[in-house]
Amino acid sequence: xxAEERQQEILRLARVEGRVDVAALADTLNVTAETIxxxxxxxxxxxxxxxxxxxxxxxxxxxxxxxxxxxxxxLTVEKERIAKAALSELPEDGAIILDAGTTxxxxxxxxxxxxxxxxxxxxxxxxxxxxxRANINVLLLGGRLRGRTLATVDDWALRPLADxxxxxxxxxxxxxxxxxxxxxxDPAEAAVKRAMITAARRTVLLxxxxxxxxxxxxRFGQLSDLDLLITDTGLDDDLVTDVEAAGVRVVRA
Numbered sequence: 172x173x174a175e176e177r178q179q180e181i182l183r184l185a186r187v188e189g190r191v192d193v194a195a196l197a198d199t200l201n202v203t204a205e206t207i208x209x210x211x212x213x214x215x216x217x218x219x220x221x222x223x224x225x226x227x228x229x230x231x232x233x234x235x236x237x238x239x240x241x242x243x244x245x246l247t248v249e250k251e252r253i254a255k256a257a258l259s260e261l262p263e264d265g266a267i268i269l270d271a272g273t274t275x276x277x278x279x280x281x282x283x284x285x286x287x288x289x290x291x292x293x294x295x296x297x298x299x300x301x302x303x304r305a306n307i308n309v310l311l312l313g314g315r316l317r318g319r320t321l322a323t324v325d326d327w328a329l330r331p332l333a334d335x336x337x338x339x340x341x342x343x344x345x346x347x348x349x350x351x352x353x354x355x356x357d358p359a360e361a362a363v364k365r366a367m368i369t370a371a372r373r374t375v376l377l378x379x380x381x382x383x384x385x386x387x388x389x390r391f392g393q394l395s396d397l398d399l400l401i402t403d404t405g406l407d408d409d410l411v412t413d414v415e416a417a418g419v420r421v422v423r424a
Contacts, residue, residue: 260339262339339373358388
């Protein structure tokens with residue numbers, strides 16, 4: 172078993188059982204305890220597990236949400252591929268929403284120079300990134316700035332969205348499952364994402380494979396709210412089948 176396969180199995184067991192134990196994992200996977208500890212460290216850096224004494228707990232069980240800098244440093248190649256695939260979903264000209272997030276930030280960086288776009292963002296980071304682009308008109312939603320995700324939330328963000336209608340909303344999510352739909356840890360951020368879906372003709376979710384099959388506290392939509400899920404090739408075939416059976420087209424970049 173390759174390290175990535177072993178780590179995916181550890182994550183699966185953690186989500187099924189609620190926690191994992193180093194000694195038990197070493198015995199089950201026939202590796203040393205030190206190897207398991209390294210795997211747990213890797214998974215914690217990826218933001219999907221939280222280390223505890225003797226083992227680890229999946230982050231969704233304790234409401235832990237990794238900061239932007241932590242999330243931005245993991246699965247970078249996969250996020251670049253997802254962003255590149257998302258370019259084909261852009262209108263020739265018109266308006267889009269870019270949700271705050273590390274994968275949507277890569278799409279912002281990749282936006283083409285040959286078309287005029289109005290881009291609505293709820294992230295000062297994305298607004299600053301795009302502000303100097305002559306072909307892009309940036310609309311920054313106001314509101315309270317969440318320090319952990321650097322996203323604007325609450326009423327000052329929600330009110331403008333109620334009066335907007337864009338061609339495509341490109342959203343991120345912490346969790347996406349057939350059972351629970353689209354989820355994120357913070358209810359205020361969930362409310363903004365829900366309003367983004369309402370404000371768009373089409374909704375495209377940009378989510379790496381670690382988000383699929385995962386659930387968090389606050390639901391902001393059902394799978395039926397999506398027109399397309401763009402993920403990476405690490406997503407299991409069975410999960411692809413489940414999502415597509417729910418009526419959502421899946422692209423693995």
